[in-house]
Amino acid sequence: MSVKSLVTIVCLLSAGIISGCSNEPKPAKISREEAAIEADKKKLDDMNHQYARIPDERILEDHNPNTPLYTELKGRYKEHLKKLQKDVAATGAQFVVVIINNGAGHNPALSNLYGNPYIVSTCKELGIECVDLSPVIAQQDPYVVSQTPRDGHWSKKGAAFLASQLAPIIRSHSNAKSTVTYKDSERPETFGDLPPNDDEVLDGGKDMPYHVQANAQGCRMTHDIKFPKTKQHVLFLGGSQLYSPYLDNEFIAVTLLEKQFPNAELINTAAIASTIDDYVSLFEEKAKYCEPDLVIVQTNGGDITDFFFTNRNHLSRILKPRMPSAIEDNYYSTYLK
Amino acid sequence: MLFNTTDFGIFFCIVLVIYWLAWKWRIVQHIILLVASGYFYYRFHYSLPIYLYCMISVGFAFGLIIDVQADATKRKTALTFGICILGLGLTYIKYSGLILGNIHGLDQWQASVLHILTPIGISYFTFSSIGYITDVYRRTIEPEKNFITYATYISYFPHILSGPIPSAAKILPQFRKNFVPTFEQIEQSLGEIVWGLFKKMVVADNVVLTVNYVFSHYQDLNGSSLFLGVTLFSLYLYADFSGYSEIAMGASRLLGIELTKNFRMPFFSRNPSEFWRRWHTSLRKWFLDYIYMPMGGKKVSTLKYIMLILFIFSFSGLWHGANYTFVCWGFLNGLYFVPYILTGKLTRYKEPASPGRILPTASDFLKILLTFNLVTITRVFFRSPNIYVAGDFFSKIFSKTLFDVPLHVVTTNLLYCMPMLIIEWIQREKDYVLEAKKLNIIIRILIFGLVIASICYFHKTRNNSEYYYFKF
Incomplete structure (x- = not known):
């Protein structure tokens, strides 16, 4: 084999590798804000390498909801709930918290066992309407309402059951009306975090493919929301219980509710792994601009343990590193031992 | 270790460099390939090479046994025996479920007692081994006397998982020759x-x-x-x-x-005939050489020819898995040949x-x-x-x-x-x-x-x- 041959082969390979792997040219100059965001992302990556996620249930494994750590997490939850309440109130919309967890038919997870009663009492304390669906969910057969044993999220029947539980809440707020409107120029392009006009099949790594469609505004729905609004707008903020992985759009609870409420626009901004601090930032940044008259927030006790700093660093929609508090740092070190 | 992973890329580059460095010594190259193939297969599960090397030993031994038999009946008996032993593992692992599953009471027993890990690529290396001893029986090839060369041929990592099913007459001689690639x-x-x-x-x-x-x-x-x-x-x-x-x-x-x-x-x-000459050709050739031709090929009546085509396709369906769906798939593909055969329009x-x-x-x-x-x-x-x-x-x-x-x-x-x-x-x-x-x-x-x-x-x-x- 000649030298020419060797050189050609090296060229063939390197040309491909270079052209293939360097297709994202770096801008010559980046602004100070962009630089700060990049620095945050880098720091977040470093922190996530340093601090792995720990299972939520470990935080409550000694069945004590009054540990300093859990008390601190509850405090953060309350703080964010209060913030969301205030943000929603500023728009004149009505605000309902609904506790939905995947505890059908069996003992609830520790995070729900201790977290759900705390959410109920906190809502009461803050004067927020709260509907706790966990007792009625517990009465359901998990093999019917969820995809057990492959996954704990809703089955088609489960989504229909959930829709039947949410319908009375929407109905009872049919007169809700916000006081704020926005100019088109103020409105962001999206209200939710899904890729706009997404139309793809996902399987969550569980070999359970499902069809996800998002509208142009990044919400899990198949039509766009038009302005000025002609119908009551009901905004859903939620995590996977409302997003419903492993179900096609047409079978999820919010789509089923759309058929029951033709005179309301149901806006589904739910996304996997979202929690209350995500709802706060999403509402402030994007969702409030869809001019909701009623805001329904899905939560459960898992949202409290989600405030542990490693969870936030790994899952939050805001890519900003959270440093551990002294209590968290101490807990993390103990956990590692 | 999938072919499209960085792991395989690194593995292959290392093997290639070492292999080329040893270009003067064919046996050293074989040892390199044998070790590399063993490692490649081991990465799927530690126990898999054990089964593979047992199959290789059996195939190698039967190649030699068949070759030394002068008497035609003894050669045939040795071949039959060899095919049975080599096919036993495949039949048991892939088809026991289908067979025992239909016998009331044995289905549960089969599921609970007999369930073992299916070696990845078992159909491929079983067919390769059976093809090899059949070729030795037919004297199409000389049996391989060097165990390392034979083991390298069967366990060769580029084809062990999903073929192409090698034809011993074509591939085995290549393992005996030295090689310098051209540009x-x-x-x-x-x-x-x-x-x-x-x-x-x-x-x-x-x-x-x-x-x-x-x-x-x-x-x-x-x-x-x-x-x-x-x-x-x-x-x-x-x-x-x-x-x-x-x-x-x-x-x-x-x-x-x-x-x-x-x-x-x-x-x-x-037409379907052309399709099957272009799709999974190594499997087609295997069926052609070891089943279709011995059963008469085209030299039989039209009815028998049609029956033979339907049988081969149904059997090839069964090769894919122990499920009636595969048999139906094969049968239907065979059925497509019938109108072409009857109208004489099976253009080659x-x-x-x-x-x-x-x-x-x-x-x-x-x-x-x-x-x-x-x-x-x-x-x-x-x-x-x-x-x-x-x-x-x-x-x-x-x-x-x-x-x-x-x-x-x-x-x-x-x-x-x-x-x-x-x-x-x-x-x-x-x-x-x-x-x-x-x-x-x-x-x-x-x-x-x-x-x-x-x-x-x-x-x-x-x-x-x-x-x-x-x-x-």
Whole structure:
């Protein structure tokens, strides 16, 4: 084999590798804000390498909801709930918290066992309407309402059951009306975090493919929301219980509710792994601009343990590193031992 | 260790360098390949090489035993005995479920007591071993006297998982010769590897979720989406399996072994016979050499010939798995031959469709379309978990919703397959898809770069799925 041959082969390979792997040219100059965001992302990556996620249930494994750590997490939850309440109130919309967890038919997870009663009492304390669906969910057969044993999220029947539980809440707020409107120029392009006009099949790594469609505004729905609004707008903020992985759009609870409420626009901004601090930032940044008259927030006790700093660093929609508090740092070190 | 992973890339580069450094010593090269293949196979499960080396020992021993028998009856007995032993593992592991599952009371026992790990690629190396001892019996080849050479041949990592099923007469002698690659061979190897990666990582990995979705949600979809979904599955299967085979061929050529070309652009075939001469050709050749020809081939009456075709195809279905769906798939594909045989129109095309033309002739186009759809529709059996689901799937396809608007996600995924089909159509008369000998070296480099760039850009890491044919 000649030298020419060797050189050609090296060229063939390197040309491909270079052209293939360097297709994202770096801008010559980046602004100070962009630089700060990049620095945050880098720091977040470093922190996530340093601090792995720990299972939520470990935080409550000694069945004590009054540990300093859990008390601190509850405090953060309350703080964010209060913030969301205030943000929603500023728009004149009505605000309902609904506790939905995947505890059908069996003992609830520790995070729900201790977290759900705390959410109920906190809502009461803050004067927020709260509907706790966990007792009625517990009465359901998990093999019917969820995809057990492959996954704990809703089955088609489960989504229909959930829709039947949410319908009375929407109905009872049919007169809700916000006081704020926005100019088109103020409105962001999206209200939710899904890729706009997404139309793809996902399987969550569980070999359970499902069809996800998002509208142009990044919400899990198949039509766009038009302005000025002609119908009551009901905004859903939620995590996977409302997003419903492993179900096609047409079978999820919010789509089923759309058929029951033709005179309301149901806006589904739910996304996997979202929690209350995500709802706060999403509402402030994007969702409030869809001019909701009623805001329904899905939560459960898992949202409290989600405030542990490693969870936030790994899952939050805001890519900003959270440093551990002294209590968290101490807990993390103990956990590692 | 999948072919399209960094792990394999590193592994292969290391093996290649060490292998080339030892080019003067063939036996050292064999030892390198043997160790590398053992390691490659071990990476799937630590216990798998044990089974493999047992099979290799049995095959090697029977090769020698058959050869020393002077008496024809004894040779035949030794061959039969060898085939039985070699086939025992495959029959037991793959087919005991089908056999015992039908016997009341034994199905549970089989499931609980006899369940063991299925060695990946078992069908391939079992057929290779059976082919080898049969060739020795027929005196087509001399038996291999060196155990290391034989073990290297059977366990050779480019073909052990999903073929091509080697023909001993063609492949084994190559292990005995020294080899220095030419520039053309290296360019062809790289071309095949890059195109194989493109098919796997850009086409197959992107459409696999939609294919899975269509088959798991068929009850919720309309007929047109299901029809296009099966079409997508057909294209996916081709991209996945032929992509694998091309990487295997390219990698193997760099090691001096020219494997059997497993796919020759089958989707441009003009009748089922041509399709099967272009699809999984190594398996076809195996059936041809070891079943079809001994049973008479074409030298029998028309009725017997038809029966033989139906038997071979049903049997090849069974090779894919112990499920009646595979038998139906094979039978239906065999059935397609009947009208062609009866009307005498089973043309044996020697050249690709519409040679020298950019677009196919109308006649070729219609024939290609018919053949593609005939073969594609049988994939419902190939993919369905049982006959009832397949029946249900067919009834959903051929319903009044067949002409409804199909699901957008299915049609967009079909678009992912189009560049592959168009490029292969343009290059259908070449030895390999990226062949461009007449073009300047710079342009050839750019073409390679473009394909590699598209692999980097379009590949979805989260869909890094296993090759479909590993399960066979």
